[in-house]
Amino acid sequence: MISGKAWVFGNNIDTDAIIPARYLNTSDPMELAKHCMEDADTDFVKKISKGDIIVGGENFGCGSSREHAPICIKAAGISCVVAKSFARIFFRNAINMALPIFESKEAVEGTKEGDKVEINENTGEIRNLTSGKTFRAKPLPPFIQKIINSGGLINYVKEELAKKK
Amino acid sequence: MTITEKILAAHCGKKSISAGELIEANVDLAFGNDVTAPIAIEEFKKTGAKVFDKSKVMVIPDHFAPNKDIKSAQQCKIMREFACDQCLSNYFEVGRIGIEHAFIPEQGLVRPGEVVVGADSHTCTYGAIGAFSTGVGSTDLAAAMALGKLWFKVPESIKFVYNGKLKKFVSGKDLILYTIGKIGVDGALYKAMEFTGPVIDNLSMDGRFTMANMAIEAGGKSGIIAPDARTIKYVKERTKKPFKIYSSDKKAEYCKTIEFDCSKIEMQIAFPHLPSNTKPISEAESMKIEIDQAVIGSCTNGRIEDLETAAKILKGKKVHPNVRCIIFPATQKIYLEAMKKGFIKIFVDAGCAVSTPTCGPCLGGHMGVLAEGERAIATTNRNFVGRMGHPKSEVFLSNPAVAAASAIAGKIVGPEVKK
Numbered sequence: 001m002i003s004g005k006a007w008v009f010g011n012n013i014d015t016d017a018i019i020p021a022r023y024l025n026t027s028d029p030m031e032l033a034k035h036c037m038e039d040a041d042t043d044f045v046k047k048i049s050k051g052d053i054i055v056g057g058e059n060f061g062c063g064s065s066r067e068h069a070p071i072c073i074k075a076a077g078i079s080c081v082v083a084k085s086f087a088r089i090f091f092r093n094a095i096n097m098a099l100p101i102f103e104s105k106e107a108v109e110g111t112k113e114g115d116k117v118e119i120n121e122n123t124g125e126i127r128n129l130t131s132g133k134t135f136r137a138k139p140l141p142p143f144i145q146k147i148i149n150s151g152g153l154i155n156y157v158k159e160e161l162a163k164k165k
Numbered sequence: 166m167t168i169t170e171k172i173l174a175a176h177c178g179k180k181s182i183s184a185g186e187l188i189e190a191n192v193d194l195a196f197g198n199d200v201t202a203p204i205a206i207e208e209f210k211k212t213g214a215k216v217f218d219k220s221k222v223m224v225i226p227d228h229f230a231p232n233k234d235i236k237s238a239q240q241c242k243i244m245r246e247f248a249c250d251q252c253l254s255n256y257f258e259v260g261r262i263g264i265e266h267a268f269i270p271e272q273g274l275v276r277p278g279e280v281v282v283g284a285d286s287h288t289c290t291y292g293a294i295g296a297f298s299t300g301v302g303s304t305d306l307a308a309a310m311a312l313g314k315l316w317f318k319v320p321e322s323i324k325f326v327y328n329g330k331l332k333k334f335v336s337g338k339d340l341i342l343y344t345i346g347k348i349g350v351d352g353a354l355y356k357a358m359e360f361t362g363p364v365i366d367n368l369s370m371d372g373r374f375t376m377a378n379m380a381i382e383a384g385g386k387s388g389i390i391a392p393d394a395r396t397i398k399y400v401k402e403r404t405k406k407p408f409k410i411y412s413s414d415k416k417a418e419y420c421k422t423i424e425f426d427c428s429k430i431e432m433q434i435a436f437p438h439l440p441s442n443t444k445p446i447s448e449a450e451s452m453k454i455e456i457d458q459a460v461i462g463s464c465t466n467g468r469i470e471d472l473e474t475a476a477k478i479l480k481g482k483k484v485h486p487n488v489r490c491i492i493f494p495a496t497q498k499i500y501l502e503a504m505k506k507g508f509i510k511i512f513v514d515a516g517c518a519v520s521t522p523t524c525g526p527c528l529g530g531h532m533g534v535l536a537e538g539e540r541a542i543a544t545t546n547r548n549f550v551g552r553m554g555h556p557k558s559e560v561f562l563s564n565p566a567v568a569a570a571s572a573i574a575g576k577i578v579g580p581e582v583k584k
Contacts, residue, residue: 012350012351012439014547014549014550016528016547016549016550016551016552017549017550017551020529020551020556021200021528021529021530021552022529022530022534022551022554024200024228024229024528024530025229025233025234025236025237025240025530026236026240027203027204027207027240038556039549039550039551039556040550042556058351059350059351059354059384062350062351062384063286063381063547063549064285064286064528065201065283065284065285065286065288065300065301065302066200066201066302067201067204067284067302067303067304068200068204070302071204085351085354087351087354087384088354088355088384088386089286089300089301089302092301092302092305093302093303093304093305096302096304096305096308097302097304141187141318143187143316147316152304153304153305153307153308154208154211154212154304154307154308156308157212157214157307157308157311157312158211158212158213160312161212161213161214161311161312
């Protein structure tokens with residue numbers, strides 16, 4: 001069960017806002033975490049607590065393919081991202097490195113900054129404890145669930161390689 | 166089937182597939198750069214595998230290379246050692262390469278009908294020669310390097326038809342900016358953008374690369390143009406390897422068809438802070454927007470035709486005293502050709518800084534970073550907040566003719582009205 005405070009952002013939050021390119025000369029997660037969401041909200045990392053939730057609008061994570069974006073979100077202590085829709089490379093990256101993401105227009109529209117939100121990762125049920133409303137995220141296709149159940153893409157690759165031997 | 170469905174079907178051993186299907190497709194090329202490859206290499210090592218084919222995996226130092234600091238030098242070192250350990254046949258150092266998306270097609274390392282994945286969002290560029298190519302993240306790249314295949318959801322296609330005749334100086338860049346302006350930065354989310362019509366038939370290869378390059382700025386999974394005689398000539402000049410030409414069936418299914426009358430399209434400027442925030446040059450000019458920097462180059466507009474356009478405008482002129490004009494040819498080959506054709510002399514005479522090929526300025530990495538409150542016109546692909554430097558700087562996107570004319574005028578103007 002995921003539980004945390006919601007931090008609400010608008011539409012088209014791009015990867016340059018999530019982790020500006022000026023910090024991409026390293027791939028150290030803790031170093032990247034210091035600058036998470038910096039160009040969208042300068043004080044973001046100072047304000048958040050471990051387990052908090054990012055709530056985005058349409059096309060969250062658009063722009064570059066940098067995996068540093070989901071990496072820095074995860075390393076900053078954010079437990080998951082809920083958005084109306086995700087840009088496709090960000091979507092793949094998050095799945096591959098096991099950052100939970102949930103797509104639900106209704107949940108985003110029904111969540112205000114600071115609301116306490118609880119999410120059941122298995123059922124995709126999103127409960128806004130502040131307002132008392134419940135939402136349901138769009139279910140992931142079975143193939144993607146298979147990757148998640150393997151523990152991410154690299155474990156899936158290991159299983160595939162073992163089959164070849 | 167569409168061209169995209171046909172290519173993907175051929176790469177997963179199926180006779181026919183349709184949009185929405187999940188497939189595992191064999192990849193013909195998998196690559197990353199100095200930002201994305203180090204993470205991919207770390208993930209790849211966890212699998213204990215060797216690369217699936219040493220001629221089909223590349224790691225390319227282009228983003229912060231030539232290394233801007235110690236951290237970026239470490240990133241490049243990780244790639245260099247990986248290339249050596251895995252005996253990669255196509256590893257090139259600074260001085261013999263350039264920006265990945267210009268270099269790979271220029272060297273014939275990608276061919277029509279292939280499936281390419283790159284850990285860089287602008288990998289969609291090779292759709293210009295009729296390949297299915299798409300950007301992925303580092304972990305996806307690691308998987309592709311190990312298995313030689315990757316999962317995809319077969320995308321729906323949007324057909325764009327460009328009719329009419331282009332006005333003077335209106336280029337592939339203007340067409341793609343106009344398109345993104347019309348459909349929005351998520352207008353083609355998860356979709357293949359198929360560019361067709363008489364205007365595309367007449368468009369140069371360099372113009373086609375620019376269009377496919379920016380498919381991602383509309384959220385597209387890929388951009389694609391069916392190969393024609395021009396494509397085949399371009400590819401055959403660069404590779405002896407056989408390739409297969411695909412095209413969409415007349416009855417292929419599209420989720421949408423969008424037609425444009427290009428005779429009415431002006432040169433386009435994308436205002437901060439989204440590539441979709443476009444206005445025609447006439448409107449932008451009337452706003453008298455002063456600039457501090459003009460940037461001509463990148464994987465979008467750093468090819469020889471782009472430099473030729475800029476050279477024609479800058480010839481015998483001087484860059485405005487308040488402006489820094491930075492020109493970065495996309496590859497060493499383009500640099501040399503620009504030198505032979507006299508473009509580099511024109512640029513230096515005009516007071517431009519000509520840089521070695523690098524992605525640096527486009528992403529605010531190095532070689533042209535903006536200070537607080539500064540404004541640039543750039544032929545690059547993104548104008549997000551902080552893209553070229555300080556979060557309070559601004560980037561306006563344009564074609565090379567507008568960028569060159571604006572460098573001379575000190576404000577955003579089209580080429581015909583330069584001072």
